[in-house]
Amino acid sequence: MTKEKPVRLTRLELEVMGAVWALGSASVREIQEQLPERKRPAYTTVQTIIYRLEEKGAVRRVKKIGNAHIFEAVVTRKAAHGRLLDELLHVFGGSPRSLMAQLVETGQLTLQDIRELESTLGELELNKSAKGSGGGEKQSRRAGRKAK
Amino acid sequence: MTKEKPVRLTRLELEVMGAVWALGSASVREIQEQLPERKRPAYTTVQTIIYRLEEKGAVRRVKKIGNAHIFEAVVTRKAAHGRLLDELLHVFGGSPRSLMAQLVETGQLTLQDIRELESTLGELELNKSAKGSGGGEKQSRRAGRKAK
């Protein structure tokens, strides 16, 4: 199974990972150019970050084209995002609700959004229960918390 | 309006701020003791953090009891949480939805939760439009002094 140790990514590392996720696999140069020009670090800076990410096991070299190494993500975007979310939740006292509440209060999430999400979610739930269990899903389910 | 410069709080700083927010106002000793014993740093560590928070303008000394300074938060919990949320949203591509989606996918947020939130929110919206905007919704003011 996918037993991953919790890699902690810093802001810049996340930025770079974002580029890697977007590109699938790429060279340092490509990754650098993928970053928004406004805050694009020097080539060597990106290189350093990639190396650190490699040490952390977040990316790996897959092959070599010309003299350039091609990297790809080992840690999935979902996993990384999940980690971040968990940390944020901890700060928010562990409750996803207060988090949502905050989003709503600041107007970053509207009743509209919620309704849409709800219906979309409703369908998903339906599909899921309709198809029963398949086989390929390896997503970590750790449901079971406070019920209703 | 509350024009605050974006103070960036680290994990430990947030932990300490959490204690400060919970206590209302307190001495370093009280803050330290408020932290969960499992990961309770040494007194001087908390002291250092408080000083750094003071420099950052996140807390301030309000008075002195005996020879101990009493601190209180300057940055509100809401402001700090908002900041964090914004940063997280940025990582999530700016969309609160993908964030929610992730919460749902990992089962940390159920359809139930959403429905409840939705109705609660519905009421809030009503109140808001009924009262107009403006409002100084100050959060719970608790200042339980218990100096020895």
Next chain:
DNA sequence: ACAATTCAACCACAGTTGTAGTAGCCTCAA
């Protein structure tokens, strides 16, 4: 085959964070 490009590998370095020790001032109880 060579010069011009590109990369990879290292190295450097200051600022931030987490963690805590020490010296000495203050207060309060006796």
Next chain:
DNA sequence: TTGAGGCTACTACAACTGTGGTTGAATTGT
């Protein structure tokens, strides 16, 4: 008044972060 113990103010310091320079090897166009 005096001593004990709590607090403050400093100091230390290693690991982690953000940023990028330098050097020399690999690749490529001509």
